Amino acid sequence: MNAPARLCLIEDDPIMGESLCDRFELEGFGCHWFRQTGEARSALVEQEYAAVISDIRLPDGQGDELFLSLAEQGVPLPPWLFITAYGSVDRAVTVLKSGATDYITKPFDLDALIDKLRILVGPMDKEGEAAGALGVSPTMRRIGRLLPRLAAQAGTILITGESGVGKEAVAREIHRLDPASSDRPFIAVNCGGLTESLLEAELFGHEKGAFTGAVRARPGVFEQADGGTLFLDEVGDMPLVMQVKLLRAIQERQVVRVGGEQPISVNLRLICATHRDLRALVDEGRFREDLYYRIHVIHLRLPPLRERRDDIPWLVRQFLEAFVRATGERKQLPPETEHALMRHDWPGNIRELKHAIERACILSPGETLTREALFDEPLITEGEEGTAGATWTLSEHLQSCERAYIVGALEANGGHVARTAESLGISRKNLWERMKRLGL
Incomplete structure (x- = not known):
């Protein structure tokens, strides 16, 4: 069992510190609580944490100064959330521009803080292990909780879903979750990208002289994956002749190389994947029914990204962190850019989102990702939305406009709630209620 994700809490108030620690541990997180910046600095240099939650004002210094100091020293820092009173919001906003993740103002909604941590760190299952390797949406969390059982017991699995939804990642x-085979090979083959003759040699291998160019014997992927996992992607595109040979290999757990006669036994987990409707292909006579039932022992359907939008911010964070590791350049996602990401339907799913973030990181000047750099085509402006082809209801459109307007007002006023409320002509209480309703 993996250790729980460990949080670093920097808070001098004994009541708040104890309350937060108790809640974090109830939610399945580990927590180290520090009351001063000095002791926290030593721990952050020497240990790894999944996230830091820090007050701004502390007895021996400022939390934001600790963050900036560690960042300047090149200390690898996890996601960092600041807790601040109204009077320190300007300091929190400033440090966000230097790479901090977010801030929350006192008094704050503890449930909202937990939800934010789950997005940053990944949700916890009942045993305290991170279950967020695939996403944080309810659907992906359910699938994530199911995978350890499949890894321990299932020998044949079918994964379906649109192109780009992450079938190979699942x-x-x-494979990783199976302690008996995680150190053995994981071999992936795209069945739709090879001709029939090449696919047969790729799957089953060939003997020397089996065909022109076969200057030496070569094992196929079934042999290469022996003891581990073989992942056959786009199995729905496989020719019918090859489907017969695949069925025989699955049933007998043996393969015969092209040009050979001797059966070779293999022991592996087989995971097949496709973006096609196999049942429909069976009805059309384009996919063998006996093969369909052979690989349809366990079926996982991965929903498209438009059906699990909660995963979008979580995925974006993974891509941004990968970009920082590769280039050393920090990039930030402003609210209006995140809003554009959440509104887009992502027909190419995770693959499209990843490419969009990579493109935006390269094309955006400075540290802030711009909306224009995310998409190849011009964005529909707020004023053009709701014309032909609109898919939002009027209520959704009005809520979107309200959210964007409030975000703009908050930015113009440096995140100061009282000043923002005054500029909008509403009370601070009214603004807080609107922000809570809109998820700000």
Whole structure:
């Protein structure tokens, strides 16, 4: 069992510190609580944390100064959330521009803080292990909780879903979770990208002289994956002749190389994946029914990204962190850019989102990702939305406009709630209620 994700809490108030520690541990997090910046600095240099939650004002210094100092020293820092009173909001906003993740103002909604941590760190299952390797949406969390059982017991699995939804990532996670085979090979093959003759040699291998160019014997992927996992992607595109040979290999757990006669036994987990409707292909005579039932023992359907938008901010964070590791350049996602990401339907799913973030990181000047750099085509402006082809209801459109307007007002006023409320002509209480309703 993996250790719980560990949080670093820097808070001098004994009541708040104890309350937060108790809640974090109830939610399945580990927590180290520090009351001063000095002791927290030593721990952050020497240990790894999944996230830091820090007050701004502390007895021996400022939390934001601790963050900036560690960042300047090149200390690898996890996601960092600041807790601040109204009077320190300007300091929190300033440090966000230097790479901090977010801030929350006192008094704050503890449930909202937990939800934010789950997005940053990944949700916890009942045993305290991170279950967020695939996403934080309810659907992906359910799938994540199921994978350890599949890794321990299932020998044949079918994963379906649109192109780009992460079918191979799920297959790799199943392989990783099996202690009996995680150190053995994971071999992936795209069945739709090879001709029939090449696919046969790729799957089953060939003997020397089996065909022109076969200057030496070569094992196929079934042999290469022996003891581990074989992932056959786009199995729905496989020719019917190859489907017969695949069925025989699955049933007998043996393969015969092209040009050979001797059966070779293999022991592996087989995971097949496709974006096609196999049942429909069976009805059309384009996919063998006996093969369909052979690989349809366990079926996982991965929903498209538009059906699990909660995963979008979580995925974006993974991509941004990968970009920082690769280039050393910090990039930030402003609210209006995140709003554009959440509104887009992502027909190419995770693959499209990843490419959009990579493109935006390269094309955006400075540290802030711009909306224009995310998409190849011009964005629909707020004024153009709701014309032909609109898919939002009027209520959703009005809520979107209200959210964007409040975000703009908050930015113009440096995140200061009282000043923002005054500029909008509403009370601070009214603004807080609107922000809570809109998820700000």
